[in-house]
Amino acid sequence: MNQKDASRANDYVSRIIDSQILSLGRNKAMAWIIFKLGDSEHSLEVYSSFRIKDNNKILVANLDMYEPTESLSGNESFDYDAFDWDAKGANRYDEWIEDVGLASLSGLKVVDTKVNSCGDLTILLEQYIEIEVFLNHITYLCWRLLDLDLGNLFEMLGTGIGKEQ
Amino acid sequence: MNQKDVSRANEQVKRIIGSQGFYIGRAAAMAWMGFVFGDTEYALHVQCSFRIRDYSEILVTDMEMLEPTESLLSSESFDYDTFHWDVQGVNRYDEWVRALDPALLSTLKVVGARVNSYGDLTVLFEQNIAIEVFANSAADECWRLFERGSLASHLVMLGSGIEEQD
Numbered sequence: 001m002n003q004k005d006a007s008r009a010n011d012y013v014s015r016i017i018d019s020q021i022l023s024l025g026r027n028k029a030m031a032w033i034i035f036k037l038g039d040s041e042h043s044l045e046v047y048s049s050f051r052i053k054d055n056n057k058i059l060v061a062n063l064d065m066y067e068p069t070e071s072l073s074g075n076e077s078f079d080y081d082a083f084d085w086d087a088k089g090a091n092r093y094d095e096w097i098e099d100v101g102l103a104s105l106s107g108l109k110v111v112d113t114k115v116n117s118c119g120d121l122t123i124l125l126e127q128y129i130e131i132e133v134f135l136n137h138i139t140y141l142c143w144r145l146l147d148l149d150l151g152n153l154f155e156m157l158g159t160g161i162g163k164e165q
Numbered sequence: 166m167n168q169k170d171v172s173r174a175n176e177q178v179k180r181i182i183g184s185q186g187f188y189i190g191r192a193a194a195m196a197w198m199g200f201v202f203g204d205t206e207y208a209l210h211v212q213c214s215f216r217i218r219d220y221s222e223i224l225v226t227d228m229e230m231l232e233p234t235e236s237l238l239s240s241e242s243f244d245y246d247t248f249h250w251d252v253q254g255v256n257r258y259d260e261w262v263r264a265l266d267p268a269l270l271s272t273l274k275v276v277g278a279r280v281n282s283y284g285d286l287t288v289l290f291e292q293n294i295a296i297e298v299f300a301n302s303a304a305d306e307c308w309r310l311f312e313r314g315s316l317a318s319h320l321v322m323l324g325s326g327i328e329e330q331d
Contacts, residue, residue, distance in 0.1 A: 048228070049214035049301040051283075057166070058283055058324050063213065063302040092303070118223065134299040136214045136226040138257075158223055 001117050001160045009115035009161060012154040013123075013145055016042050017113055021105045021125070025097055028086060029065060033131065034148075035110060041148040044123075048135050048142035048158075052101070055128035060101065064092040105129065119156045166282050166326040174280040174327060177320040178310060181207050181288065187273040189262055193251060194230055196258075198296070199313070200275060206313040209288075211298055213307035213324075220293040229257040284308075284322045300324050 001009070019037035026032065031046040051061035066085045069092055072078055085091045089098065105125070112124040121133040121143055135142045138158040146153045155162030166174075186201030196211040216226040231250045234257055237243055250256045254263065277289035284300035284307055300307040302324035311319035321328040 049299055051299075051301050051303075053283060057326075058300060058303045060303050061301040061324060063305065063324075067302075067305065096303075118218065134214055134216075134297075134301065135223065136216055136228050136299070138223055138226060138229060140228075158226070 001119055003117075005161050006115060006117050008164070009119070009154070009156065010113070012164070013113045013115055013121065015147075016044075016110050016123070016145070019110050021108050021110075024101060024105060026065065026093060029062070031062065031093075039149070043146045043148055044121075044131075044143065045146070046133050046143045047140065048133060048137050050131065050133045050143075052105075052129065052131050054130075059129075060093055060096040062093070064096065065094075067092045069095045115156070119158070119160065121156070166284060168282075170327050171280060171282050174284075174320060174322065175278075178278040178280055178286060178288075180312075181209075181275050181278050181310075183275065185272060185274045187270050187275075187290070189265070189270075191230060191258060191262075194227070196227060196230075207310060208313050209286075209308060209310050211308045212305075214299040214301045215297060215308075216299075217294065217296050219295075224294075225258055225261045227258075229261065230259075232257045234260045280322070284324065284326065286322070 016035045016037070019035035019042065022034040022036040022041065024033040031050060033044045035042045035044070049062050052059045068078065068083050068090060072090060083090070088094060108125040108127065108129065110123055110125055114122045119135045119142060123131040125131070133143050135156070135158050140157060141162060142156050142158055144153055144155040152165050154164050181200040181202070184200040184202040184207065188199040190197055194212070196215060198209040198211070200207045200209070214227050217224045233243065233248055233255060237255055253259055274291045275288055276291055279287050286298040286308060288296040298308050300322065304323060304325050306328070307322050307324055309319045309321040311317070
C-alpha cells in the first residue's frame with residue numbers, strides 16, 4: 001500500500017479513538033467488536049488473523065476459535081473428528097469472550113489506532129491491551145470498519161483499500 | 166514471554182542469518198521452509214499465520230493454501246463444495262511455490278532474523294523479501310525451528326511462549 005493510502009486508512013480508523021468497547025463476539029470465523037462514542041457506534045469486522053494481547057501475553061487469537069474448551073477436550077468421550085468448532089460456546093475463543101473478554105474489555109477506551117503499509121491494524125486500548133489484525137489474505141477482505149448509524153464503511157483487502165464510503 | 170526467553174529465542178533464530186539457499190513447501194496446512202548453510206540445514210515449520218512479502222506487496226500467505234488456483238476456479242465444472250484444498254497443486258500456495266525460480270531460491274540470503282516478545286518471527290532476505298510469522302494462538306504450537314539431522318532440541322514457539330523440551 002502506498003503512503004497516501006496508508007494515510008487514508010489511518011485517518012479513517014482514527015475516528016474510533018476515544019470510543020469505548022461496547023461488545024465483542026464472532027459470527028462463524030469473523031470476529032466483531034463494537035465501539036461506542038457518544039451516540040455513534042462503529043463495528044470492526046475481522047476476516048483475517050488477529051489477536052488480543054496485553055503487555056505480557058496473547059489473551060486470545062483467531063485460531064482459538066477452532067480449539068475445544070478445556071472442559072470439552074478433557075471429557076473422556078470427546079472426539080476431535082466430531083468436534084463442531086462453530087457451536088456456540090464450544091471453542092476457546094467463545095469461552096474466553098464469555099468468561100473474561102466481555103467483562104475485562106467492555107468499557108475500555110481506545111487510546112490509539114494504527115494501520116501500517118501492509119494494511120495490518122493495531123488498536124491500542126487502555127490498560128495496555130491491544131487488538132492486532134494481521135493481513136493473511138491476498139485478494140479477499142481482511143477487515144472493515146462500519147459506522148453503524150451512518151452506514152459509512154472502510155474495507156482493507158490484502159491488496160489494499162477496498163470500498164470506502 | 167519474558168526477556169530471558171525472548172533472548173533465548175533470538176539466539177536460536179540468529180543461526181539462520183547468513184544462510185544462502187531456501188526451500189519451501191507444505192504438509193497439510195503446515196508450511197515447511199528450509200535454510201541452507203553449507204552442509205547444515207535449518208527447518209522452519211509454521212502452523213500459524215504467516216505471509217511472505219516484498220517491499221511493495223504480499224506474495225503468498227497461509228490462507229492461500231485454502232484457495233483454488235485461478236485456472237481451477239475459472240473452470241466451468243469447478244464446485245467450491247467439492248474442492249479439496251489439500252490435493253497437491255490445486256491451491257494458490259502450491260501454485261506459487263511451484264512457480265518459484267530454483268536459481269533465485271538457491272541464492273537467497275538471510276540478512277536478518279528476529280523474534281519479538283509475543284513469539285512473532287520475522288526473517289529478512291536480501292532484496293527486501295520477508296517472511297512474517299504471526300502468533301495467532303493463545304496456547305498452541307505456532308512454529309518451530311530445528312537443525313535437520315541433529316538430535317539437538319527444537320525451538321518450539323507456542324502462543325504462550327517457548328515450549329520446554331526435555
